[in-house]
Amino acid sequence: MPENPARRSVRSYVLRQGRTTPSQQRALDELLPRFGISFSDFFLNMKEIFQRMAPVVLEIGSGMGETTAEIAHTNPQTDFIAIEVHGPGVGSLLKKIEFLELKNLRVIRHDAVEVLEQMIPEGTLAGIHLFFPDPWPKKRHHKRRLVQPPFAALAARKLAPGGTFHAATDWPEYATQIDEIFSSNSLFEKQMQDRKGRPVTKFERRGIGLGHPVRDLLFLRRKK
Ligand SMILES: C[S@@+](CC[C@H](N)C(=O)[O-])C[C@H]1O[C@@H](n2cnc3c(N)ncnc32)[C@H](O)[C@@H]1O
Numbered sequence: 001m002p003e004n005p006a007r008r009s010v011r012s013y014v015l016r017q018g019r020t021t022p023s024q025q026r027a028l029d030e031l032l033p034r035f036g037i038s039f040s041d042f043f044l045n046m047k048e049i050f051q052r053m054a055p056v057v058l059e060i061g062s063g064m065g066e067t068t069a070e071i072a073h074t075n076p077q078t079d080f081i082a083i084e085v086h087g088p089g090v091g092s093l094l095k096k097i098e099f100l101e102l103k104n105l106r107v108i109r110h111d112a113v114e115v116l117e118q119m120i121p122e123g124t125l126a127g128i129h130l131f132f133p134d135p136w137p138k139k140r141h142h143k144r145r146l147v148q149p150p151f152a153a154l155a156a157r158k159l160a161p162g163g164t165f166h167a168a169t170d171w172p173e174y175a176t177q178i179d180e181i182f183s184s185n186s187l188f189e190k191q192m193q194d195r196k197g198r199p200v201t202k203f204e205r206r207g208i209g210l211g212h213p214v215r216d217l218l219f220l221r222r223k224k
Contacts, residue, residue: 011083011111012134012146013061016187024091032109035082039110043121047104050079058158059083060146061083061089061133065093071129072105078126080105083112113146113154120158124208128132128155128165132203135171140194148180149185156187159221168216170207175215191218 013204017131020028037049046056051109055078062082075103082105090109097105118136136144147167155165169175182188195216204214 004106009142012113012136013111015085017163018088020087020088022090023095024088026096027094028087028090031098032107035094035097035106036090036107037108037119039108039115039119041118044081044119046120048080048122050104052079052106052172054079056081056119056124057129058116058125059129059131059186060195061130062089062107063132064089065096067131067199068093069096069100069102069105070199072102073100076104078104078117080107081214082106083108083110085104085109085111087178091209099219102198105196111200113151122157123160126163128159128163130165130167131198131201132169132207133167133174135174137171137173145174145177147174147181152185152188154183157187161221161223163221164191165219165221166198167218168195168198168204168214170204170210170212172213172215176216178217182217187222188219189222191220193217 027101035043047053057078059068059080059082059141062084065082068080068082082093084093084107093107130146133146136142159165165188167178170177171212193216196218198216207214
């Protein structure tokens with residue numbers, strides 16, 4: 001049963017104020033109308049957005065967007081939709097889209113669960129990327145973690161058969177949780193853990209600096 005977003009009160013993020021630099025603000029003002037997609041409760045028409053039919057990969061929580069832009073730049077045959085709620089991060093990614101003249105990357109500034117539920121047609125995504133989601137380490141905050149059984153069910157509905165869910169985290173206990181939840185959903189088949197050419201992200205660099213072990217988890221959406 002799809003969750004009713006209107007009743008969803010626990011979210012996986014807290015909107016931090018954080019400083020928006022003048023150039024990020026310019027990007028939000030001038031580039032979001034060009035490279036952004038507004039949140040709506042209509043399914044997206046990918047052909048209209050990207051002016052072609054190509055595999056579409058959705059990234060949840062693109063942060064400052066370096067890795068997102070790099071992946072899109074090196075995979076021109078695939079289209080990407082990045083979702084992020086943090087304004088400075090969205091501004092920073094928009095600047096990269098402009099600089100690299102990326103035609104295969106668009107941004108949605110909104111809660112990823114609502115975007116998945118309401119904007120992504122069923123069975124259409126070639127991939128979902130979730131790189132270094134907020135680990136919410138305190139036990140009383142675990143309910144804020146994005147990856148819970150209903151999230152795996154939602155991902156299964158939106159991925160095309162043969163599509164992949166790729167997560168990475170430097171928080172071992174969250175890695176175990178992701179592994180257990182996706183492994184126990186019969187619509188997913190665990191793949192050999194591999195970073196699949198994933199470039200290092202900003203958060204990953206920070207984690208490595210702190211000596212955290214990084215783990216990638218890859219699950220294939222079964223054909224049925
Ligand atoms: C720890 S950061 C990692 C950013 C980036 N992936 C990286 O590895 O550098 C997690 C990001 O996910 C975003 N985020 C968390 N939950 C989200 C949600 N439900 N919808 C959209 N963005 C979300 C946060 O705003 C934050 O920028």
